[in-house]
Amino acid sequence: MAKTKTSLTPTAGGRLAGKIAVVTGAAGNLGGHIVRHYLAEGATVVMTGRTPARTEAAAEAIRAEMGVDADRLATVALDGGDPQSVRDAIADVVKRFGRIDILVNNAGSAGPKQPLEQLPIDDAELAALQKSGSTDTETVGAAIRNIFGVAWNVSRAAATAMGEGGSIINVSTIFSRTPYYARTAYVVPKAAMNAFSRELSLELGPRGIRVNLVFPGPIESERIRSVFATMDTMRGDDAGTTANQFFDMMSLERSTGGNAKAKTFPTPTDIATTCVFLGSDDSAAYNGHDFEVTHGMTVRKEARSTYLSRPTMRSMDGAGLAVLIAAGDGWQEALEIANIQIACGARVLLGLTRQADVAIAQARAKAEGADDRLTIIRFNRNEPAAMEAALEAYTKDQTAITGAIFMPVLGPGELVGDLVDASDEDVASFMDVEMAGSIALARTLSRYWKRHDNLLQEPRFVFLTNPSDGKGDVYAQMLRAATEQLVRIWREESEIDVTHGRRRQAEWGNQIVRFGNAEAENTRFTAGHAARILLKESKIREVTLYVPASIGEATGARKAMPGFSENITGLHLGKVALITGGSAGIGGQVARLLALAGARVMIVAR
Incomplete structure (x- = not known):
């Protein structure tokens, strides 16, 4: 479709008159539409971008097109992945204009366009992909910083320059809540941003600053049709399959571009006008809301359910199966969870991030009478090649891994506090250690199970959140949202691979959310249900499974799980x-x- 030229005219008395707006990623297609509509409604706009020449060229074109000067449309260089660059840019804006009234977090990148098993974790892997003909330019970590990190960094800096009535608009994508083939590194950071937006609205609301979230659907353009066509080819499906899947989710038929009424994609103007509303005083009562600009796509906000029964273990039989538990600072809980898998008859490979923790955990396990069914090793998710080697060594020496439990690296009290007051180190740790680490784990196991495709049962995996940090679980909520999308993409890609004969056994998993329960039984209850997911070969369709706030009230049982005297498995x-x-x-x-x-x-x- 040819690019339509705007006919917008700047208006002195528009809905955004007198407001200072910062738009990130402003040189792109959607960013350009937002800038034009903001100017047309009377705002003074600052366009930001990583490449000054590109940003200024885009601004100059808009100035000429709309007849505005540099006093109404300015530019500033800003690398959203670099916190100091962001602070310098925001300071420049405040020096020139005195304040910021509106922030539109629109910047982002495409991320590497690869299935989970081929995602580049480090620069060497990215270079190898490029040598094979890939046009990808980012590792997983870089994509997370350029998609989620930019919104967090700019919000941290801009919030200090905003007063009552300020508006932060985070532009996400509906694909952060749907399957989206071979785009893990794009949609997982967007999913984290969804939860970030909600948490930030709670944090800044008392200061009179509202934070809202926009979910664009597939935006009408040649680019989206090209993306969908590429997905069809990569999946091995007929042309038009991906586009039709999204059309099928839509309820609205509409005439656009002079065409007859039909199911079609929303336009960039639809997104821009939504951002105008959210930046204006017309939206003064909205905070923490989601605005889906999708032609009525039916997409749940969260695929969740809550456990209402205790995890009975009487029919559990893990004989011949082996479970990997990848843990971090919570190695003591990991040992308790490992013991429950062993009690069900399974073997356990417990992988810890630090070698010092390995030694301590080995000593503790020995003191508790552990037998040869428990193996404890160093397993650092920042070292993907070493993780793969460790799994192969265990498989050769003992048996194949059939299931995996993934726990966070950082403990529940290590990342806490307000998001706008987060240190650069905490922001980096969350993105690089937890988010990128989770994707690295998923890639490692997906590769492993593709190589070892003759298991006693189809592979299963479970992500566990931390227990509550007692301070709102803000970081846990962001990781929960990111993990749900990671599980969704992993499931879908695995099923597609099986359908097209690229792998023999489909991988399936869930996430168990623990931080809403503060009871002592939390660990055993969680471990018991994790064992049922891994060892029973069942498929629970809801991605995210919550431990109830009160296990006794929800289940009608006094104990979270039958004691070992009631559990005959392994007895x-x-x-x-x-x-x-x-x-x-x-x-x-x-x-x-x-x-x-x-x-x-x-x-x-x-």
């Missing part, structure tokens, strides 16, 4: 039983239960 491992009259009746039932408990059973009958 008689290594024992041999001889049962006479065991072909039927009581003898047959006893034989079955002893076999479930891990014993070797011989039945004798006439």
Whole structure:
């Protein structure tokens, strides 16, 4: 579709008259539409971008087109991934204009366009991809910083220059809540930004600053049609499959561009006018709201459910299965979770981030009487090649991994406090350690399970959140949102691969959210349900599963999980039983239960 030329005319008395607006990513297609509509409504606009020449060229074109001068449309260089660059740019804006009334967080990048198993984690992997013909220019970490980091960094700096009535508008994408093939590094940071926006609205609301979120749908352009066509090819589907999937989610038919009424994509103008409303005083009562500009796409905000039963373990049989537990600072909880998997008959490979923790955990496990079914190693998610080597070594020495539990690296009290007051180090840790680390873990296991495709059962994985930090769980909420989207993309890509014969066994998993429960039973309850996901081969469609605030009230049970005396699985491992009259009746039932408990059973009958 040809690019339409705007016919907007600047208006002195428009809805944004007298307001100072900063628009990030302003030189792009959507950013340019937002800038034009803001100028037309009377705002003074500062366009920001990483490349000064490109930003200034875009501004000059708009000035000439709309007849505004540099006093109404200025530019400033800003690299959103560099906190100091952001602080310098915002200081420049305040020096020139005195304040900021509106911030539109529109900047972002496309991220590497690769399936999960091929995502580049470091520069060497990116270079290898480029040598093979890829046009990707970012690693996973760089994409996270350029998509989510820029919104966080600019909001931190701009909030200090905003007063009552200020408006922050975060531009996300509806794809952060839907499957979106081979775009993990784009949609996972956007999902984190969704939760960030909500938390920031709670934080800045008392200061009179409102924060709202815009979810554009697929925006009408040649680019989106090219993106969808590429996805069809990468997936192995017929042309038009991806576009039709999104059309099917829409409820609105509309005439656009002089065409007949039909299901089509929203336009850049639709997004820009929504941003005008949110920047104006017409939206003075809106804070923490989501605005979906999608032609009525049916997309849930969160695919969630809450556990309403305790995790009975009586039918659990992990014999012959092995579980990886990738943990960080919470190695003590990881040991407790490992013991429950072992009690179900599974072997456990416990991977910890630091070698010092490995030594301590090994000593603790030995003191508690752990046997050879527990192996503890260093497993650092910042070292993807070492993780893959460790899994292969364990598989060669012992057995193949059939399930995985992923825990956060940082403990619940390590990242706390207001988002606008976060240090550069905390922002970097959250993005590089937790977010990029989770994607690195997912990539490692996806690759591993593609190589080892003849497992006793289809692979299963579970992400666990931290327990509550007691201070609002702000960072946990952002990681929860990012993880849900990661799980969604991983599931879909795996299923598509199986459909097209690229892998034999589909990977399936969930996320268990723990921070809403402060009870002592939290760990055992969570571990029990994680075991059922990993060892029972069931598929729970809801991505995110919440531990209830009160386990007793929700489940009607006094205990979070049956004690080991009630759990027969693993109770008689290594024992041999001889049962006479065991072909039927009581003898047959006893034989079955002893076999479930891990014993070797011989039945004798006439």
